Amino acid sequence: xxxxDKLEADSIYILREAxxxxxxxxxxxxxxxxxxxxxxxxQKAFYGHSPFPFIHVDxxxxxxxxxxxxxxxxxxxxxxxxxxxxxxxxxxxxxxEKGRLACCKALKTDALKEVVHAYGFxxxxxxxxxxxxxxxxxxxxxxxxxxxxxxxxxxxxxxxxNQFKTDFPKGHHIRVHPLLAWNxxxxxxxxxxxxIPIIDLYFAKNGKRYRSxxxxxxxxxxxxxADTLDKIIEELKHTKTGERAGxxxxxxxxxxxxKLRKEGYM
Amino acid sequence: xxxxxxVVGHVDHGKSTVxxxxxxxxxxxxxxxxxxxxxxxxxxxxxxxxxYLLDAFEEEQQQGITIDTTQIQFATRKRxxxxxxxxxxxxxxxxxxxxxxxxxxxxxxxxxxxxxxxQSKRHGYMLSLLGIRAVYVLINKMDLVGxxxxxxxxxxxxxxxxxASLGVSPLAYIPVSGLxxxxxxxxxxxxxxxxxxxxxxxxxxLPEGRxxxxxxxxxxxxxxxxxDARRIxxxxxxxxxxxxxxxxxxxxxxRTTVVTALPHWRENDKKTQAIAGESTGIQVRDEFFNKRGExxxxxxxxxxxxxxxxxxxxxWLGKEPLLFHRKYKLKxxxxxxxxxLGAIVKIIDAAELKKQENRTEIRQNDVAEVVLKLxxxxxxxxFTECPATGRFVLVDGYDVxxxxxxxxxxxxxxxxxxxxxxxIMEHLPYNGELTVIVEEGKVARLERVEKExxxxxxxxGI
Ligand SMILES: Nc1nc2c(ncn2[C@@H]2O[C@H](COP(=O)(O)OP(=O)(O)OP(=O)(O)O)[C@@H](O)[C@H]2O)c(=O)[nH]1
Ligand SMILES: [Mg+2]
Numbered sequence: 001x002x003x004x005d006k007l008e009a010d011s012i013y014i015l016r017e018a019x020x021x022x023x024x025x026x027x028x029x030x031x032x033x034x035x036x037x038x039x040x041x042x043q044k045a046f047y048g049h050s051p052f053p054f055i056h057v058d059x060x061x062x063x064x065x066x067x068x069x070x071x072x073x074x075x076x077x078x079x080x081x082x083x084x085x086x087x088x089x090x091x092x093x094x095x096x097e098k099g100r101l102a103c104c105k106a107l108k109t110d111a112l113k114e115v116v117h118a119y120g121f122x123x124x125x126x127x128x129x130x131x132x133x134x135x136x137x138x139x140x141x142x143x144x145x146x147x148x149x150x151x152x153x154x155x156x157x158x159x160x161x162n163q164f165k166t167d168f169p170k171g172h173h174i175r176v177h178p179l180l181a182w183n184x185x186x187x188x189x190x191x192x193x194x195x196i197p198i199i200d201l202y203f204a205k206n207g208k209r210y211r212s213x214x215x216x217x218x219x220x221x222x223x224x225x226a227d228t229l230d231k232i233i234e235e236l237k238h239t240k241t242g243e244r245a246g247x248x249x250x251x252x253x254x255x256x257x258x259k260l261r262k263e264g265y266m
Numbered sequence: 267x268x269x270x271x272x273v274v275g276h277v278d279h280g281k282s283t284v285x286x287x288x289x290x291x292x293x294x295x296x297x298x299x300x301x302x303x304x305x306x307x308x309x310x311x312x313x314x315x316x317x318y319l320l321d322a323f324e325e326e327q328q329q330g331i332t333i334d335t336t337q338i339q340f341a342t343r344k345r346x347x348x349x350x351x352x353x354x355x356x357x358x359x360x361x362x363x364x365x366x367x368x369x370x371x372x373x374x375x376x377x378x379x380x381x382x383x384x385q386s387k388r389h390g391y392m393l394s395l396l397g398i399r400a401v402y403v404l405i406n407k408m409d410l411v412g413x414x415x416x417x418x419x420x421x422x423x424x425x426x427x428x429x430a431s432l433g434v435s436p437l438a439y440i441p442v443s444g445l446x447x448x449x450x451x452x453x454x455x456x457x458x459x460x461x462x463x464x465x466x467x468x469x470x471x472l473p474e475g476r477x478x479x480x481x482x483x484x485x486x487x488x489x490x491x492x493x494d495a496r497r498i499x500x501x502x503x504x505x506x507x508x509x510x511x512x513x514x515x516x517x518x519x520x521r522t523t524v525v526t527a528l529p530h531w532r533e534n535d536k537k538t539q540a541i542a543g544e545s546t547g548i549q550v551r552d553e554f555f556n557k558r559g560e561x562x563x564x565x566x567x568x569x570x571x572x573x574x575x576x577x578x579x580x581x582w583l584g585k586e587p588l589l590f591h592r593k594y595k596l597k598x599x600x601x602x603x604x605x606x607l608g609a610i611v612k613i614i615d616a617a618e619l620k621k622q623e624n625r626t627e628i629r630q631n632d633v634a635e636v637v638l639k640l641x642x643x644x645x646x647x648x649f650t651e652c653p654a655t656g657r658f659v660l661v662d663g664y665d666v667x668x669x670x671x672x673x674x675x676x677x678x679x680x681x682x683x684x685x686x687x688x689x690i691m692e693h694l695p696y697n698g699e700l701t702v703i704v705e706e707g708k709v710a711r712l713e714r715v716e717k718e719x720x721x722x723x724x725x726x727g728i
Contacts, residue, residue: 001541001542001543001544003268003346005543005544006543008545009502009543009544009545010545012502012545013488013502013545016488016489016500016545017488019489020488020489020558043531044531044535045545046491046493047491047493047494047496047498047529047530047531047547048493048494048531048532049493049494051493130336130337130338131338131339133322134322134323135322135323137322137336137337137338138322138323138334138335138336140364153323153334154323154325154333154334156334156361156364157360157665157666158360158361158363158364158583158659158665158666158669159364159666160363160364160367160368160659160666160669161367161654161657161659161669163597163658163659163666163669165664165665165666167595167661167663167664167665168664169664181337181348183339194534240293241298242298242299254302254305254306254309254324255323255324258322258323258324
């Protein structure tokens with residue numbers, strides 16, 4: 001079996017497990033390349049149907065082109081889209097000036113918690129990958145979050161032979177990670193193979209492009225002339241910098257992501 | 267397709283260091299990763315540890331110990347690898363198994379100075395139980411013993427003897443130093459007496475697994491969809507191939523029908539055949555009730571076992587012991603069924619390989635041979651014939667607390683027992699509880715239901 005075929009098959013298996021075994025299910029869609037691949041895999045797994053809603057946590061600080069792209073795709077694909085903002089925090093003046101980690105926590109983690117509890121989700125599908133950063137490399141495919149959304153990362157239950165965690169107390173939820181085994185290049189090669197429509201912020205304009213998308217305030221561009229899928233893949237095969245190097249919140253603290261994710265961050 | 271390799275061995279013997287060094291020397295790490303570890307070493311005033319490249323959690327770095335397994339991708343000119351770093355501390359055996367269960371090959375790391383220790387053996391045993399046969403033993407920290415050939419030979423000899431008793435014969439023993447990089451990415455001048463390969467070269471010599479495509483079809487039903495006019499039976503092929511026109515038999519019931527189509531989403535996804543490893547869907551001619559957990563096979567190919575009684579090798583990871591008269595959930599491929607401990611055949615001390623007698627419970631980190639009683643019939647295979655449908659986990663409460671592999675299914679005995687019971691109930695004025703003891707396919711005797719019948723000394727009470 002080819003590498004991409006195997007990744008695709010296993011991700012579809014995971015999506016189908018989540019759909020079968022977890023009660024109320026939703027998928028986080030960040031508009032970025034990974035969660036857009038997830039959207040595509042969902043259509044494949046369920047033969048052109050999307051049997052759960054897509055959730056976008058809008059910090060109101062996203063790069064404007066992302067919002068336009070989101071609304072266009074959602075309409076074209078007929079997605080059930082839930083957009084949620086932690087308006088209270090914004091009204092109270094939350095922003096990166098108050099500290100990047102505090103801002104991520106309020107506008108992303110807390111906003112996400114609000115959606116999970118407002119809709120009563122038992123399962124949340126998230127497009128994180130092991131190769132992104134350290135704490136994600138330790139994740140399980142089905143990863144339990146406690147009633148307060150905390151991740152008990154030092155005491156994860158065993159996960160073997162594709163037998164995922166599907167038993168948990170009421171009020172807890174499961175983060176489902178179908179892309180855990182993919183790396184950044186796999187994602188781009190799959191986008192190229194499948195011809196998946198992707199937001200054009202990833203393609204270089206005037207010598208710069210985004211490698212990872214987030215809030216306008218905290219996401220930097222990289223120097224690049226890669227303006228096609230082929231060139232992006234070629235560039236990544238030779239780069240030695242980390243994918244999230246442009247994400248300022250990661251640089252705040254050596255264990256920034258672990259700390260954020262412990263509290264429920266994606 | 268990539269090869270998955272797990273790194274196991276006793277705590278502190280240098281698994282993460284060897285791996286970190288391998289990634290470093292082959293320039294497989296993004297710049298950021300190394301810089302980050304350097305910064306941490308600088309901030310904490312500790313020396314640079316290659317292990318931190320894998321031990322990402324703050325707690326792991328503070329305590330200098332791996333807590334949970336990490337998977338890292340790595341490529342040579344020959345192929346892609348996924349290398350799985352496992353923890354060596356006994357307390358984290360559940361995480362070691364989570365890592366090892368995904369591997370086709372293993373590196374067993376032993377400290378040259380400390381020699382073979384408890385977890386070196388227990389992990390060796392786990393590898394044999396999980397069916398991992400491709401193993402390299404790395405004798406690490408050779409720098410601490412002056413690269414001495416005799417020390418290397420002695421440690422290798424001890425490990426060899428132990429593994430031989432499990433039927434595991436490693437492909438090679440390699441003297442290395444994770445700290446200094448000897449024999450990791452290239453051969454070292456410090457060990458001129460060593461005539462084998464470096465770790466890196468040895469990895470590329472590992473054999474590829476056999477293609478499951480050539481085996482009899484096994485398609486466990488994952489779900490049945492009716493999103494539109496099509497009724498689609500969905501699942502991942504664990505072995506074999508399937509295509510429209512195939513006559514299939516669905517177990518445990520064994521009902522037969524014919525595949526009419528492989529449905530698809532876009533034109534590009536259209537296929538004439540699905541093969542092992544693929545997540546697929548099929549439409550069939552006779553739309554009788556199908557449910558998750560059943561296994562689709564091809565008519566004329568070897569059928570699966572159908573049973574309510576499994577003889578299995580099992581490892582137990584739960585804090586609470588595995589007990590008689592308690593209900594567990596058994597998950598095998600997509601099937602789920604209530605299970606109970608029927609008998610303990612033997613409990614093995616995985617580090618000493620001693621049989622432990624007269625135990626009525628299976629404790630955390632025990633390995634045992636048991637008989638499990640299932641509430642309903644399931645379809646499965648012997649682990650040696652089809653691993654994916656021959657292994658299971660046991661859920662205790664909310665968590666997976668153990669796992670095992672199928673050694674045998676005891677179907678005929680069940681039937682005989684049921685028939686005998688029915689006869690007794692109809693013909694004898696007996697109103698107590700009885701157990702029918704079947705031995706070698708014949709009714710051997712009847713026993714009143716009392717504790718010892720179930721405590722099962724060496725298979726009694728099955
Ligand atoms: N001198 C010397 N020290 C080593 C070598 N390999 C590892 N060490 C040291 O041994 C200690 C333990 O190494 P780790 O790589 O964390 O051991 P481990 O086997 O991964 O430990 P666990 O994952 O916790 O079971 C560290 O302080 C390493 O620096 C070696 O080849 N030579
Ligand atoms: Mg380690």
